[in-house]
Amino acid sequence: STNEAVYLLQKLLRAGWQSNGIDFPGREVRQKLFSLMQKYGDAQWVNQELAGLGQVDAIFLLGDGIEETAPVAATMIRRAARNRKAVVVQLSSRADALTPFAATAIQVAPVLWSAIVQELARAAAGKPGASFDPGKHGMKVEEWSNLEKALAGRSAVALVFPEALLGSAKTEAAVSALFDLASASGQMEGKSGAGLYPLTSEINTTGALLMGASPDFLPGLVAVADDVGRGNLAGVWQVSELPGGAWPSIEKG
Numbered sequence: 001s002t003n004e005a006v007y008l009l010q011k012l013l014r015a016g017w018q019s020n021g022i023d024f025p026g027r028e029v030r031q032k033l034f035s036l037m038q039k040y041g042d043a044q045w046v047n048q049e050l051a052g053l054g055q056v057d058a059i060f061l062l063g064d065g066i067e068e069t070a071p072v073a074a075t076m077i078r079r080a081a082r083n084r085k086a087v088v089v090q091l092s093s094r095a096d097a098l099t100p101f102a103a104t105a106i107q108v109a110p111v112l113w114s115a116i117v118q119e120l121a122r123a124a125a126g127k128p129g130a131s132f133d134p135g136k137h138g139m140k141v142e143e144w145s146n147l148e149k150a151l152a153g154r155s156a157v158a159l160v161f162p163e164a165l166l167g168s169a170k171t172e173a174a175v176s177a178l179f180d181l182a183s184a185s186g187q188m189e190g191k192s193g194a195g196l197y198p199l200t201s202e203i204n205t206t207g208a209l210l211m212g213a214s215p216d217f218l219p220g221l222v223a224v225a226d227d228v229g230r231g232n233l234a235g236v237w238q239v240s241e242l243p244g245g246a247w248p249s250i251e252k253g
Contacts, residue, residue, distance in 0.1 A: 003207045007219060010212040011237065018243045020215045020224055026202035029166040030209050031216065033198055036179055040188070052193030053080050058087040058154040062113065062161040062178055063171065067097050069162045070199040074098060077160070089150045091116060104146045108138030110170045116147075117177035123148055124184040156194040157187050163198040163205075218242075 001009075013019045037046050053059060053076040067074040074097070080086040081101040090102040091113055099105045108116070116139075119132045134144035151157065159178050165171040178196065181187075187194040212219035222229035224244060234242045 006211040032166040055193030061090040113174035121180040156191040163200040
């Protein structure tokens with residue numbers, strides 16, 4: 001659906017039926033991503049255009065299924081490694097079609113990703129954890145050293161991950177740690193192509209959320225629970241009131 005159609009549908013539900021019962025696949029993880037973006041105060045280095053993958057010095061791949069989630073992004077990663085000799089680093093639970101293009105590829109259980117990425121963030125900030133033990137995180141000392149060296153001193157790094165990681169308790173913290181790594185390594189400073197690249201197989205999740213296709217948010221990411229914001233929108237729509245209660249999401253049933 002177009003953004004206009006989504007906007008009109010949620011307006012019909014809220015103004016006409018007094019219901020916030022609108023949702024879409026992928027909405028919950030997209031909301032979590034927006035919350036992280038707001039935490040860091042600047043969204044310019046998130047949701048980069050995929051062309052940026054051809055401009056960076058290094059590409060850090062976090063998570064499984066990047067090829068399946070975004071085949072075009074996977075193709076551009078291979079091109080960057082082949083044609084521009086960009087350094088590719090991969091942290092996943094299994095080898096995949098992108099692994100042969102990685103200078104360093106580490107496969108460990110997803111529950112360990114968060115601690116590994118967080119330690120990379122500390123190292124980038126010049127504050128490595130003295131107690132960090134690679135062996136306890138499924139790595140050999142040499143593997144950990146190669147991972148650090150592959151990212152150290154890179155002026156522009158693309159940090160790529162499937163957005164679906166935010167939907168799992170095992171991997172949600174790893175995405176938050178990736179934001180910390182981007183901040184600590186200077187990837188939020190507007191360098192060409194640098195920043196975070198969340199990938200999704202869903203279409204127009206950002207547009208749908210901004211148009212208000214959520215039981216939690218009105219158009220423009222105004223919280224349903226915001227009495228002032230809800231009242232202002234009611235005035236614009238020329239209705240007496242809008243519903244303040246949420247509705248069970250389709251993902252929860």
